[in-house]
Every structure is written in C-alpha cells, then in structure tokens.
Amino acid sequence: MQLKRGLKRGLKPYARTLAVALSLAFVAGCSSSGGTQDGSMDGSRDGAGTGTAGSSQVGGSGIGTGSERAGQQADGRIPEQRTIYFEYDSDRIRSEFEPVLTAHARYLSSNGNARVVLQGHTDERGTREYNMALSERRARSVERFLSVQGVSPSQVEVVGYGEERPAARGQSEDAYAQNRRVVFAY
Template sequence: MRWSYLASVGALAVVLSACSSTPGPGAEDGAASGDGTSADGARSTGVSGADGMSTAELYEGQPAERERVVYFGFDEYSVGGKYQDMLEANADFLKENGNREVVIEGHTDERGSREYNIALGEKRANAVRDVLLSYGVSSNQIDTVSYGEERPAVDGSGEDAWAKNRRAVIEYGQ
C-alpha cells in the first residue's frame, strides 16, 4: 500500500512538472517572458489592452520617433503652431488605435531650481496633452509625467544644448 501511495505522488509530481511554464524566447537575457516576468524575477506591466500583442503589433503604424517631440522656448509651455500637424497625426493614430496609450514626458533645461523645473515640465506635458485631447483622443489613453531637468536629451550647457532639452516627448507604451 505504501509503495502505491509513493508511486502515485511521484507520478503526480512528474505530471505537474510537465505542465509548468517555461520562459519565452529571450528570457535568458533578461527580456520579459510571455507572462510579464523576466528571468531575474522582475514583473513588468504593459499598456492596458495590449495583452497578447507582440512588440511588432504594438508599434505597427505608429508615428516615427522624430514626429513625437515638441520643443519649447525658454520658460515657455505653449505649443507652437508648427507642431499642430504632428500632434494631429499622433491624435489620429491614437483614435484609430483605442488600445494604445501614451505618456507625455515634460522636460526642461538645467537652469532654474528643481521644483521650478518639475512644475515647468508638468506644464509642458499638460499643454501637449491638451492639444491631443482637443483632437478627440480619450483622456484614458494619456498620462503625463514631468522629469524637469533630470533626463536631458543632450549633455552640456549653452543655448544649443538647452534648446534640445526644453521639450515634451510622446512615448508610446511598450
């Protein structure tokens, strides 16, 4: 009787181990597996509604990288007219792809206090958000964040560097 019990438990263990999940392709190099867990055990979250989409599907047809940045003048946060067509193209893409989301990142140059730059970056991100909303994008598809001066596009001081760092970037979810 005891041997049959042990054999049953052993068979059950073999069956259960055969049903366990294995990491997806690329998991050995730290990439996320199909369940959102990477090889190092970190759990990632994706864009809501993007479950089951491959990276290629998620990014298919979205505007090119160069078409997602709005630059601002010193101490300004109003969106210039020259960006309206680019923002309308992003809005059209988001309206056609209701399962896609964006985060609008507000950035500043290095001048000013940390608190001031965080507030200015937030105003820049919100200004871009407001334009997208005016074109009919759902507010559920847009989040904003301000990094202030913390994530410069280019290092250095001087007007050339500062001009490239005063920006809002539309980042599509991964």
C-alpha cells in the first residue's frame, strides 16, 4: 500500500510536467483563421481598443493573418485587439483568437508591472447563476492560456459579469455572438 502511494507521489510532478508540455505543444501546433486585428469578425473596426464589440458582427469571415496580429505589440504597446469571442455555451478558446492571446501574453511577460483584468461575459440565454459561472469559466480559460505562455498569475485578475454588461442589445444571433466574450481591461 505504501509502495503505491510512493509511486503516485513520485509520478505526480512528471504528470504535471507532461501536461504543461502537451499544452505547449498543442498551442504551438494550432493555426489561426478568420478575424481581424481589432477583434471583429467582419472587418469593421467598431469598438477597437475599447473592450466593446460595438455594432460589428461576429461570425463572418474576416481577413488578416495570425502573424500580423501576433506581432502587433512589437513596439511594447498593449495589443489593439482586446476582445475575444466564444461559441454558445462554451469556454473553449477558438483557434482564430490564439494569436491575439499570444500577443497579450508577450506584452504581459515583457512588462512585469502591467496588470490586466479578464472580464468574462455571456449572452442573456440561461439562468443568471449559470451565466455568472460560464463567464468566469471563459475568463479562467484565457487566464490558463496566458499562464501556459509564461504570464505571472499576479498580473491577472478574473471577473465574471455573466449577462449583466452586454455589448449589444437584442435577441438576435448577432447580438448574442457579440456578448459571448472576454475583454482584456488594462
């Protein structure tokens, strides 16, 4: 019995290391598609840098390459795109937003005094309690991504607003899509 416990304790650090290595390999192997530098999915620049989606529609096919977005803060400025969007009832980071997150991770890693609040949001569907939890899960998934990229946990704060602060009013799919987001607030 003690031998089993000893083996489990001895393997635990290796399992963590393996999990981190696999996460890094997964992130490095992902490609991006769609979206524009400002966070909109249709090429409009409404709400760029303000943390709101404005009147831009999410879900269209945008232009731009991952290398353009990933290098946008090369001069040491905060990346322009500060909003990423999620699918309905999901906290999974969409591949087209990984270069945006990587840009923020680079900025935060190279500016140790910088702090960011990750503000999670949902659309109005679902109960208030469920939406509060989902919005926090979305922000936490972004926090995990940044952590894997080397950002210090002391630089990141997570807040879940649920459906309380919509970027777009209405009950259309476009409005819902604009509200399912995480905003980087520096």
